[in-house]
Amino acid sequence: MDRKDGRTKYVLRGEGAGSVFVIDEKTGNIHVTKPLDREEKDEYRLIATATDRQTERALEPSSQFIIRVQDINDNPPIFDEGPYSATVPEMANIGTSIIQVTATDADDPTYGNSARLVYTLVQGQQYFSQLTKRMQQ
Known part of the structure; x- marks a missing residue:
């Protein structure tokens, strides 16, 4: 309905x-004014309407928008307790459980790998045949 004559x-x-x-009242272009954070708000519902500038009456039915904020990996994992320290008994059998650690991540676990938690040994790997336990939140 916009005739580009400035009346809309x-x-x-x-x-x-x-x-x-914010919306440009002349063009209808919608712009975001600040960075969005999914952990703060994950969805916005907006309604845009084209109106006659003089009468304020709608020129056509309003358009509804749902804006879903996608997650990025912007939150570090948080360990429930710690720091952790463990000792391996001498001559321990293969498969002996040494320590259990738990961490959580505020990122969205359903989108990409942002909230995927992988535990690795950073020192002493040569003393273990394999690290098999990988956890996801």
């Missing part, structure tokens, strides 16, 4: 409208 005005309503998201 675009209006944005909903979560974050006017603060997180």
Whole structure:
């Protein structure tokens, strides 16, 4: 309905409208004003309407938008306790459990590998035949 004659005005309503998201009232282009963080808010619901600038009446049905914020690996894993220290008994049988550690990650476990936790030995690997335990949150 926009004839590009300046009579159409675009209006944005909903979560974050006017603060997180702004609309160019002449073109209808929507812009984000600040970085988004999925851990802060993972979804925004917005409604954009094209109105007649003089009468303020809608020129067509409003458009609804759902903006889903994708996660990035921006949170370090947090260990529940620690620092950890363990001792391996001399002549321990193969498969002997030495220590159990637990960590959590605030990143989204359903998107990519952002929240995937992998534990590795950083020193002394030559003394172990294999490290088989890999954990995911």
